[in-house]
Every structure is written in structure tokens, then in C-alpha cells.
Amino acid sequence: MSTDTAGDYETGFEDFEWDVPTDYSLTDTIESHARSFGGRAAVRFRDEDGSRAERTYDDLRTDMNRFANALAELGVGKGDRVMHLLPRHPDAFAVQLGTLKRGGLVVPCSSMLAPKDIRFRANDCDATTIVAHESLTDMVEPVLEETPLERTIVLDGARDGWKSFADLLEGQDSSHDGPELGAADPMSINYTSGTTGRPKPVMHRHRWMRCFESINAPYWWGIRRDGDLEDELLWATTGTGWAKWFWSPVGVGLTTGATQFIYDGEFEPVRFLELMEQEGVTKLCAVPTQYRMWAQEDLSEYDLALTDALSAGEPLNREPIETFEEALGVTPRGAYGQTETTAIVGNYPGIDVKPGSMGKPLPGCETTIIDTETEEEVDVGEIGEIAAPVDCPAIFDGYYEKPHLDERTFSGEYYRTGDLARRDEDGYFFFEGRADDVIISSGYRIGPFEVEDALVSHSAVSEAAAVGSPHEERGNVVKAYLVLAEGYEKSDNLVEAIQEHVKSETAPYKYPRRVEFVDDLPKTSSGKIRRVELREREQATYGEQ
Numbered sequence: 220m221s222t223d224t225a226g227d228y229e230t231g232f233e234d235f236e237w238d239v240p241t242d243y244s245l246t247d248t249i250e251s252h253a254r255s256f257g258g259r260a261a262v263r264f265r266d267e268d269g270s271r272a273e274r275t276y277d278d279l280r281t282d283m284n285r286f287a288n289a290l291a292e293l294g295v296g297k298g299d300r301v302m303h304l305l306p307r308h309p310d311a312f313a314v315q316l317g318t319l320k321r322g323g324l325v326v327p328c329s330s331m332l333a334p335k336d337i338r339f340r341a342n343d344c345d346a347t348t349i350v351a352h353e354s355l356t357d358m359v360e361p362v363l364e365e366t367p368l369e370r371t372i373v374l375d376g377a378r379d380g381w382k383s384f385a386d387l388l389e390g391q392d393s394s395h396d397g398p399e400l401g402a403a404d405p406m407s408i409n410y411t412s413g414t415t416g417r418p419k420p421v422m423h424r425h426r427w428m429r430c431f432e433s434i435n436a437p438y439w440w441g442i443r444r445d446g447d448l449e450d451e452l453l454w455a456t457t458g459t460g461w462a463k464w465f466w467s468p469v470g471v472g473l474t475t476g477a478t479q480f481i482y483d484g485e486f487e488p489v490r491f492l493e494l495m496e497q498e499g500v501t502k503l504c505a506v507p508t509q510y511r512m513w514a515q516e517d518l519s520e521y522d523l524a525l526t527d528a529l530s531a532g533e534p535l536n537r538e539p540i541e542t543f544e545e546a547l548g549v550t551p552r553g554a555y556g557q558t559e560t561t562a563i564v565g566n567y568p569g570i571d572v573k574p575g576s577m578g579k580p581l582p583g584c585e586t587t588i589i590d591t592e593t594e595e596e597v598d599v600g601e602i603g604e605i606a607a608p609v610d611c612p613a614i615f616d617g618y619y620e621k622p623h624l625d626e627r628t629f630s631g632e633y634y635r636t637g638d639l640a641r642r643d644e645d646g647y648f649f650f651e652g653r654a655d656d657v658i659i660s661s662g663y664r665i666g667p668f669e670v671e672d673a674l675v676s677h678s679a680v681s682e683a684a685a686v687g688s689p690h691e692e693r694g695n696v697v698k699a700y701l702v703l704a705e706g707y708e709k710s711d712n713l714v715e716a717i718q719e720h721v722k723s724e725t726a727p728y729k730y731p732r733r734v735e736f737v738d739d740l741p742k743t744s745s746g747k748i749r750r751v752e753l754r755e756r757e758q759a760t761y762g763e764q
Contacts, residue, residue, distance in 0.1 A: 286317025297322030329460030431470030
């Protein structure tokens, strides 16, 4: 794999062909890597206390098989659901890969969840096993008797009634004679963030990993299947409980055989920049909030080896992009996808990046924008719903044991993402919010993100959310909830200044006619703004007008 771009966008798009062998599995890929370059570091790990660890691809294969053997002794078989609740840890891959080698389905859980969320997930997918780090077992204990969980395994330390991960691996064989796995075998159940209802169990098969290797690696990360990875170090700052962990550390890092850096510690802009410099990170994937905070530092003070900077989770604003370009000569490249997909729209290495844009449809995905009612493709500049053909390999395989959701999701021509966007004349997609978030005011359709992007570009605004607020004459007007930046205080004059700023940044009719300053915004456990909660608040306040 090389750091060169994958070539011209149009050429890459036209030449792309899907190649997902029927016998493909992530676990066989790890076995192959171990045979080919077993001594290569797979994971370089550090934590905030200064501890270091490393796992080679030989180590991953050995611990994968040892844990699979331990699970077999415990009675875990093919198709069983194994939850995990882990920090960024050098043995996280062993837990996940060992579960897969046994034929189980991994069910990742975030440390930001509450015990009731653990209970919901365990009961929803009928999980019988959980692996939790010692520091997180208190999230499980209060609800354990209310779940089908029969086997509890603790990583690091000990807990009464829990089996020790280290003890389970002790004396186990380094090979495992488990079930045969292929591309069509179930692999994971990743729960959605629940922005508009209860989290949904998104099921993926092993082919999902091949799709990341085929799309995300070359057409977003700039990693070629036939290149050299010896001088590369990847760092995706995500946690083990999110779908993004499967997008990057697993879906790109492990499938390509790269070496990646993992840090277990709270985000501090300066500390993370120091780590990038010390470790020699060449390819970084982080969230927009982190880029915005880095942009407030003097990046020229750091001797960084970055060749690629990737952004995911939401569109990245203009200011951080320009700061990285000027200081480091690296343009952060965003991409769009969901728990249900790979990246299906993105900024291909080598194409011009337009600030605020999620990029262009990636090869093999046939991503488009459709009218929310007719499902016809919309014209340039019109807001519609991002969609991909239901037979696209890059999308998921259904909701776990939820046939009524599958029927609703896959009965038409398109998988409809529920996210809104518009396309410009050059084919770039611009995010406009969730389909439920669109604001219709005096007949105009207004996407909240464009308004929020304009709002946060004002120096007084740290965070912003735009929602529709009922209005007797206009139907709705734009209402802005704002978190002020440090050093600013709310006032009528500031409201007016912010409104005028938005008018100058976007179409004047989109400016927020109502503004409310708040200490924080309601968010899901994954950090996404719960606009539905703000809309309900507006409805309660103005709905009777």
C-alpha cells in the first residue's frame, strides 16, 4: 500500500470493480497477515499514565485463537452474541477477533452508555456473554440479573463472579479449529446512536470489512492494496464502542496490514499534537471538534509527519481546513457514511476539497440524492435525501432479527439514509441535516447544517444547533440555540450581530429569527446533537400559536 493518491477521480470511479470473495473473512485475513509479515507491529499503544505496549500481527493471530479456544470451553458457539465494553486497550482486537474466530457476533458498547443502555442491548440481541474492562464492570453489575448474560469476562484486574481474560488465555493453544467463515457470515451488531428513537441493531457480515479495504482504504485514506506500508503509522482517535472503530482501526488498519497507534486518554489538543509528533503519525482520522480545537493551537510549533488528515462524523468547517493547509500543507478530507455503511461519499485523495462538503460519491456506491417523496433524483442545488441502491455491497445486511424494519428499509429501489444533502454543479455533496431536521419556512426548505456552519464561523459562537420553531405566518422560522465561546456574554446587540453575520454568510432568508443562548446542547452518547429534543421544546413553547 502506498501513500500516493489512487489516481484521477474519474478514472478511479470508472475502473472500480467489486471484488468480495465468497470465502472472505476478517479472521482469515489476520491469519494471512501473520503468515506474510507476522513480525510487523499491528498496534502501538500508549496511555495517559505513560504505559506502552505493542502487538504484532503474530500476536494478534495467537491471542485471537487463544481467546476463541477459551470461548469454546465456555460454550460460546457460532452465531452467539458477545458484547464488549472496553477502553482503547492493546487487547481490544484480541477480544473482537477471538469472538469472530469462534463464529460469534461482536456487539460493541461505548463507555459513555448507562447501565440501562447495556440492559437494552443485551435483551434486544439476546446476548449471553460480555467482556468488560475492570474499570467498566460497574456499568454491567446493576442490570446483570435483568439480562440474558450468562458469562461475564473481565479484562485487567478481577471481579467476584467474573472470569479473568488473562486466566482464560493461559495455556490455550495458538490455533483454533472453529467454524468455517465466509463473506456472508454475520460479524457484528452495531447499535445506532438513537437520535430519533431507540437504537437499532445494525447487522453486518464479514464482507463489510472487505468493503472498507476496497473503498475507505484507497479512496479516502490513500492506502493502496499493492503498496508499501512500512513507513506508515495510522491513528484513528475513535473508541472501541463505535461503528467508527470498525470503519478505521479494524476496517482499514487490520484489513490492509497497517501499523496503527492507539492512545487511551482524554482528548487534550496539545497532548494529542505531542503524541502525533513523538510517534510519527502519518495518517490521522479525527472528528471535527478535535480539528477545531487543534486549529486554535500554533501548529507550526510541531514537527508532524502527517501526509493525510481525515475527518468524520459531521462536515468540517472552513477555518480548521485552512489552518491545517497553511501550517502543515495537509488538507483535511471529510467523508460521509453511517453505522449502516462504509464511506459512501468522500474526498478522494487528490481532488480539490471544498470546505463544508462531504466530497463526491465514492466508487462502487452509486450514491445519489433523491426527493424525499417521489424518490426521483433531485436537480443541482436542491435539497434531497442521500441514498444508495439497496443492492450496494457497501451498505448493511439488515437489522438483527427485526424483519419489520428490514421490510421498510429495503423494499424500494434505494437504501434511504435519512440524511439530507444538496449537490453542486461539480458533483460535490453538502450536508443539510437529518430528513426530520429540515426547516420549512414560508415554503423554503432550509437545511440546519448550513445555518449552523455560518453560526459557528462567528467568533462568539462555540457550538450551534438550528431547528424549526413554529410561527403563525411563516409556518416555521429558524431558531438557533447557541453555546457562547469563552469571553463572550449574551446580549441583544450580540444577537443582532450574529444574525447579520449569518445573512452575510448564506442566503438572508435562512438567518435565525429566534436565538437562545444555552450552556450546552442535548446530545446522544456519540456526541450527535439531538435536534429532536430542541424541536419538541419549540413545539411546546410556540406550537399553540
